[in-house]
Amino acid sequence: MPIDPARLETIRHASDIGRWELIRCRPDARLAPYVSDYQGYREWGSATVRRVEFALPIVPVIINFGPAWSLGDGHKPGRMMRHGSFVAGMYSTYAISENTGASHCLQFNLTPIGAREIFGIPMHELSERIVDFSDVMGRAGAELETQIAEAVDWQTRFDILERFLIGRVADAQSVSGAVRHAWTRLSDTGGMIPVAALADELQWSRKHLASKFRQDIGLAPKTIARLLRFRRVVDRQTTDLSSRWAEVALDAGYFDQAHLIRDFRQFAGMTPVEFRRSRLADGSGVIDNVPRG
Template structure:
């Protein structure tokens, strides 16, 4: 008998007059080094809703079925762009503000940088700190991906299509990423606590060559990736409702001290640690 395919988990909730639905399902085992997770979502609110999206060690793909949301320039809240059909956001070192008019519906795929490199077939430096129209970046054969996904009757069918499309691209990829994949995994496994000189020695390359490899296949140097990994661990910890003083959190997640943590939080979120923590707690109610 073949392995059972998991079904999407669907969670519905409300907050005040806002209502939402979130569908999630783990990616197929062979795709997990490349797809961190994917989710389908619908949200209705009585008026405009704005969010602060925080940087993470991933490339975000949004396929929109409803009116396109507003995406503001990184680190800003004035200039914005809409991307009909969705967008792709590369790695960045600061936050991005998004906003919708009271309704949004779509599918989000969070790719590892290596996964994005293989799927889109472009150097990740082309996406670093940028948001790009998804239809402009998708491979030609998947130009109608948004329409095909919207036409499907269930979230499971949509997740199946994403997996097939990605699997095809993975089988066709001729880009050599093994060295950077190993180094990326090492940084993630150690929560960002990796000495970059030691990492270069383990790989058998100069630090400059390692940085060049990371810029092409990840989009940022390994030192910044390590900071993003450490910060993302902190974010997930706080979104889960965990407690702890800032000094305790700094020690737990490998910061030199509380001041070091505060500097990273302020750069990555554009606000104070206390306010950032409150916003993350508010968002925790929408986690599956």
């Protein structure tokens, strides 16, 4: 059945920076362990827009209807590659996206468990990489792109996507219960459970836990824990602009503000103060204003 309009949220923005429209959709409850959200995005303008994409514990997928994107990452910030529709594996550093200001795309964000089951490949093959969507999904992905591109509105596009994802999950080989438990524990605690305690719960060595995470999640448990803590900070700063950084750091499980600054530099390519200055209005990203090599 069609997507219920009550599941949609529309945000529109117009300023000197540009004009854009963002439509968010809450996924079907059956997809909760696998998909965090869907987003439709349209941006009108002629100026080049360069954004920083923070490292987060998700696997974003872009189905592109507009001009190709120039994409790079913090490992080699001066190297930009062109992509249409793509999958971004989880990163241990930030990424850079650049477009002409005339963007039009659908994005859906997968959990690591969701990406493992929907793509059906070991997640270390995607880690620290941006890969064309067709290379990951093959013919099924090409057919999905065509159907979504030909749809007349966002409700129809989200409905097509959702039916596709539900079918993929139903046919997928499930991630082991132990890895699923470990991911859930890390996620539910915001990355605050020690990796050693997690290994003890599973009666695994830390080496075996790291190996299984590389296969089914994509990054080491310690890195995932840091990303989850970092995400708590970013999410809080999105909703509470008056909060003090020292307080935010402690609440998210950081020992002190210095550790928070270290993670900001690695995962965002900027300091917390630069983050506050660089955010665009209405949740449309973070402008890259920091000089890079």
